[in-house]
Amino acid sequence: MSKRQGAKREKPIKYFDYSLLFIIIFLVCFGLVMLYSTSSYNGEVKFGDAAFYLKKQLFATVLGLIAMGMIANIDYHVWMRFGKAAYLLALALCVSVIFIGTTVNGSKRWLRLGPLSFQPSDFAKLCVIIFLATMISRMPKQMGKFSTVIRVVVMVLPLVAVVAINNLSTAIIILGIAVALVFVASPKYLQFFLMGGLGVGFGAAFIMFESYRAERLKIWLHPEDYDKGYQTLQGLYAIGSGGLFGKGLGESMQKLGFVPEAQNDMIFSIICEELGLFGAICVILLFLLMIWRFMVIANNAPDLYGALIVVGVMAHVAIQVILNIAVVTNTIPNTGITLPFISYGGTSILFLLSEMGLALSVSRGIKLEA
Structure with a gap:
């Protein structure tokens, strides 16, 4: 009897990260409200419909959930079979754009399929994670x-270059x-200084390739001297006017046409205005x-493939959040990056939630000792 009990204690316990699921659901609900x-x-x-954007976002959110x-609920190892195919499909879709x-x-980033349209660059982020993992x-x-390391990075450069033609910010995220992913998998760090230099050179080349990108640098440094700096200045006014606890939900003044397309990449400034510094934090x-x-x-993933998938999802979310908040606070030039789960964008929320499904699938594979 004691041997059987001992055997039961050694049986691993299945795990599921309900904490992550709760955070996802909360962010999605908060995003819809904001x-x-x-x-x-x-x-x-x-x-003529105050809920126009909400309805479209809600439809994409339901599909995403x-x-x-x-x-x-699918074993994440299944996606290993489709890594190359997914990458090639993403590349083909981005080329077709x-x-x-x-x-x-003013931005050519969408493909239209009948009544629906989507951004292949959002799909490309998901495909790159699966492919590289x-x-x-x-x-x-x-x-x-x-x-x-160079060979792995070179494999994604064709997609990065194609996406960068119309969407440099998404290319930077990819x-x-x-x-x-390479950083996590490689035991050596010195080589990343060389990769960083290549990345800076790549970014500089694309900035100088188009005059409007070089102009963004000037607007960033002196937004008050340019008409296109209006959005940045109004966003900063919104942040400053929110104070510690904000004006209250729905009480923003800057969203009344002062901040153009406030529901997109500048939504964080409205959060600061309505909910204040406390809400932003x-x-x-x-x-x-x-x-x-x-x-x-x-850290607890059953294998390297699962760990790399989660690291890829984490990198996507972290980079996008940092870039968005940096743009809104004028820490870096305007890049047109949206705030994950909160900014308007049906394709973005659909594929973000798909990535969350991948992370949750990996968590299901974790087995804890009894």
Whole structure:
């Protein structure tokens, strides 16, 4: 009898990260509330419906939650079979944007499929995570060689270059995901200084390639001297006017046409205005909690492939949050990066929640000792 009891104690316990799930659901709900608060004026003025943006976002969110639930219940090893195919599909879709893409607000980033449109660059982030996690997990012992590191990074450069033509900020995120995955898998750090130099050179080349990108640097340094610096200045006014606890939910003045398209990449400034410094810090802490849960899952993942998937998702969220808040506070030039889970964008929320499903799927594979 005692031997049987001992055997039961040794049986591993299945694990699921409900803490991460709670954070995801809270961020999604908070995002919908803030989106309605921020976009209701624009929706009423442009479309005669204050809930116009909310309805579209809610539809994409429901699809995303369904996708998250399905992916979370699928063994994440299944996706190893589709790593190369997913990458090639993402590359093909991003190339097609150059030729048959739809232009919205001056940016050619969308593909239209009948009544629906989506940004292939958001799909590309998910594909790169799966593709690189698959490639790296198959040659872990070779990652200490600089030639292997360069080879892995070079594999994603075609996609980065294609995306950068119309969307430099997303290209930076994709490259950042690749660097984060290689960094985690490689035992040597010196080579990343060389990769950092290559990354800076790549960014500088693309900035100088188009005059409007170089102009953004000038606007960043002196926004008051340029008409295009208006959005940045109004965003800073919104942040400053919020004070410690803000004006109250729905009470923002800057969203009434002063901050153009406030529901997109400038939504953090409205959060600061309505909820104040306290609310802004709470949002940042939520993202930090999410990143912490990613780290816990990655550290306890059953294998390298699972750990790399979670690290890729973590890198995506972390880079995007940092870039968005840095842009809104004018710490870096405007890049057009949205705030994950909160800014308006159906494609973004759909594929973000799909990535969350991947992370939750890896957490399901963790087995704790009794």
